[in-house]
Amino acid sequence: MGNSNVYNILFCGTGGQGVLKASEVCGVAAVNAGFKVKKSEVHGMAQRGGSVESHLRIGKEVYSPLIIPGQADFLVSFHEDESKRMNHFLSPQGVDFTPFLEKVNQLPDHRLVNTFFLGILASRLPIPEEHWHEAIKCVIGKKIDENIAIFRMGFAI
């Protein structure tokens, strides 16, 4: 069961970390690249320090907006505690972003962790780079050059 032609990406972290923004950029880039995309998240408590998660599914045909546990291809976690909490979603071959959290301190601005992670993700997804740049401009809208520079740092990893 499950649809193997779909990329399942689970973004998680806590309120205010840019988790939802990262998922939005990826979703917009994928839509602009011609993929069918479904994204699901819950708003309301995000700014009050609670857990935040966003399910993003990209493919030729996507039904469920939610990822099935054990089928996430990427666990893009912004927080170690949240990685532990959401780890059961990761597929055996899935990529866990938790180890990349160590590299965040080396960034010129560690608040831009979301674009750094998007760069790492972009190098592993079939979405052309121009769509990423455009989505960053469209969704983040500020400090574009800085964001794209950090995106490229992530892409190079």
Add this chain to the structure above:
Amino acid sequence: MNQKEKTIQFLSGDEALGRGAYEAGLGVACAYPGTPSTEILEYLSKYSEVDSQWSVNEKVAFEVALGAAIGGVRSLYASKHVGLNVAMDPLMTASYTGINAGFVIVVCDDPGLHSSQNEQDTRWVSIYGKLPMIEPSSPSEAYRFIKEAFQISEQFDTPVLFRMTTRVAHSKEGVQIAVRTENEKKALPMDISKYVMVPGNAFKRHILVEKRMENLSKYAETTTLNSLETGNSGIGFLTSGVSYHYIKEMFPDASVLKLGFTYPFCDSKIREFSRDLKELYIVEELDPFIEEHVKTLGIPFKTKENSYRIGELQPQDIPRIVEGLPRTEVKSTARKPVLCRGCPHRFVFTILKRLKVTVAGDIGCYTLGATPPLSALHTCICMGAGITVHEGLRRAHPDQKIIGVIGDSTFIHSGITGLINAVYNNMKGLIIILDNSTTAMTGGQNHPGTGQTITGQKAPRLLLEEICKSCGVTNVDVLTPFKFKELESLIRQRLAEDALSVIIAREPCRLIERRRSPAPEYVQSKCKKCGLCLSIDCPGVVKTEDGYITIDQETCAGCNLCVEICSPKALRQHG
């Protein structure tokens, strides 16, 4: 290229619905904010062709939108499920009057209670109110179905219920959009027998309502809102809403009848669908709405075990439902939400906790005052109940210290009537209006007290203190909760008096007023490890392994509440 210029846009269910309604020539849109429905009006307010408003409450929103529809302009009401409860009075009679131009009642349910006080299933309102109900399963369906909803409304002279759930309202996908079609404005109605619901007229309208339901039942059999997919596995699913996508994910070869026009039911279509199946499963979130009806048709089926009536469904639940297994208990390990750093409400709740009073609460961010270690709020029922439950508790226990708390938007929504009731019925007591000058919980929407409309235009600012005085409240004080000691002594004083008092604790929400001051200094040698600073549940005060604390410099907003309550004086203001 800008997203706006594209024909495929990445839209949430709320936004897609808004876009579809806009294209259908929507003229007037009214709502009171409520998760997960808030973004519908936020989206619509971008369009100058649509007269959008944050209404004072849902009853008002419903009546303004209905009035516009009677006036001949396509209109829309939107709220969350519990919001529709507030608007039930006009809804039940609007079913009788019908409309002049299309009127759609959008309601967003919240299975799983992501941000709600209950998980009621609003589909029942369609039976009770004798109204058709449409349920999209995705944002693109929300876009497409809302257009049909306006047509159905006009074709059958009826308000139309349009129900979404959190997973439809807050999920996103690429939606193909089009251009707006303007509708011709109709003349003002002069039909007294249709719009004046006195007994004689209403009786005749009721006859027409019953006839309308018969016609809608026939329509249900043919509408493309109900879609049938024939599979080859011999099993079939009867479903509605987002559950459809979970079924497609887990049982791609099954037959599926998806009800997009949920009520009245398409009985013949359901019968026909079930005929060739080896096994029929009914899969729906929350209540057995479809199930109860199919029972009356005498069709054999299997359905979810009762434990699945609670909470939202997930794709992995579908195989378990088919096997007849109950829900597996999963303990949530999610990080609990807390009042934000520097939140003015934290000052008030710290005082209330210290005074050991019973607190009647209300709906808003400040409901978080109930979570441990604060645990300083003891009831939360619905909007306005902070004032009225306070009265009831005091009537039950006149000798006890009881306080009511309510937010500014909530007070305007439905607190004022309760306050008048308390004055009129000679109630003594103390109400604290937690005035952060916004509708904070839903993301900071304007309301009459902010002096701005939905589009940010200037409006006359409603002064809460003047309202309270006009209601006849004996003592009305306005104070910033950041004056901690002053506020504490004022609360003590008012509690001791034999009078009805209101204290307006006014300080802008930290999500609007993001000003930060330096973090306090911590002198560990003076720390007695008493835990007082941890009792305020501040995300900036962190307990260390050795039992002492540290102030998280990144998180701390410099509000100095921890300094105020640190009796050993281990914490002191910076500088």
